[in-house]
Amino acid sequence: MNILIIGSGGREHAIAWKVAQSKKADKIYCAPGNAGISEVAECVPITAMEFDKLADFAESHDIGLTIVGMDDPLVGGVVDVFEKRGLRVFGPRKNAAIIEGSKAFSKELMKKYDIPTAAFETFTDADKAIEYLKGAKYPIVLKADGLALGKGVLIVQNFDEAKDGIKELMIDKKFGAAGNEIVIEEFLTGREVSVLCFCDGTNIKPMASAQDHKRAKDGDQGLNTGGMGNFSPSPFYTDEIASFCMENVYKKTMAAMKQEGRDFVGVLFVGLILTPEGPKVLEYNCRFGDPETQVVLPRMENDIVEVFEACIDGKLDQVDLKFKREACVCVVLASDGYPVKYEKGFEITGLENFKGKEGYYCFHAGTKFSEDGKVLTNGGRVLGISALGETLREARENAYKAVEWVNFDNKYMRHDIANAVINY
DSSP, rough: OEEEEEOHHHHHHHHHHHTTTTTTTOSSEEEOOTTTGGSSHHHHHHOOOOHHHHHHHHTTTTEEEEOEEEEEEHTTTTTHHHHHHOEEEESSHHHHHHHHHHHHHHHHHHHTTTTBBBOOOEEEEHHHHHHHHHOOOSSSSEEEEEEEEEEEEEEEESHHHHHHHHHHIISSSSGGGGSSEEEEEEEEOOOOEEEEEEEEEEEEEEEEEEEOOOEEEGGEEEEHHHHHHHHSSHHHHSSHHHHHHIIIIIIHOOOHHTTTOOOOEEEEEEEEEETTTEEEEEEEEEEETTTTHHHHGGGBSHHHHHHHHHHHHOOOGGGGOOSSSSEEEEEEEOOOETTTTTOOOOOBBEEEEEEOOOOOOOOEESSSEEETTTTEEESSSSEEEEEEEEEEEHHHHHHHHGGGOOOOTEEOOOTTTTGGGGGG
16 A cells, blocks of 8 residues: 655654555655655655645545654644545544643543652643742652643752743743643652553553653753653563553553543553652653654564554554564764754765664654755754664664764764663
């Protein structure tokens, strides 16, 4: 069948790469795509938020399946637009994507259905939020309610920082309308784990665990980013913890969404923190993570298109998800200055070094072609270099070996991805 992927980042490149291996995939398109995606799919110049144009393209090109990679179109209702036209699409409808679109909604859902999470309060008035913070225990966490590119979370150490944070989110509107409402929640300690789950509205099946590195600089210093690297599996996500989460988080979340009339079909990203009191949910996302996808899909053995279709058809219970025993590590190559200010348009060299190298992957995030066909940097996060290994230590060594195969001006990366787990 012909397949359309919506998005333009490293996550979408990993999805396109995996879809290209499916026996069900004939012609693959990606809107709008990037330079790397063009190696496995035909890129079309339609942005992710042009829903009617995307649906028109799907109709005119006999698209049998559309896969939505990004959060913005899902929260905006692209799936509803496609379904109204009778088009087959993978992803949650707008009323289910709210689980990521509104942190206030997701926190209230967890409270109502007894899903373990941090204690919290929500505010739409900055003065009331500041008044509440006068008596708060620090550190404490401030979260913009809406989508903020993974950056709308502030951990503040005292009242003065908290007051500045409220100003940034609610008054100065650093993240726009995302800060119209905020969530203030207790600061939890423990290791964070990301678990992506396939969902068919009733059934939920977790993929292999992963662990992200959100901060821009080594040692988890600097600003929050969309993610500077990842590894899979997390050795801290034990069988016992997985079993607890299946019963107390994953199944409960699916049942809660169904009870609310918001059946969730697609990928549910569950951000967990393993506290001394047990696992708790930090956040939900309504799609594949980035760069979690770049370490999970290289380990996945299933035909991903078959899994997508099982989710759409409500037959996920008939799928046996399988993942390689090997570990995978991804190191993000960014533009120096990310996530604040950075330059674009530098030529990327050495991409050919990945050709024929089994177990090594170069997923493009922010890239484009120049007029004369060269690949240029075109974003804050430029490439995700992933590598497999028999152990996390070996996968890490392979990934850091491979980052030297490519170069561009302003190339920046963290040097400590997966450091904490190489002895496990």
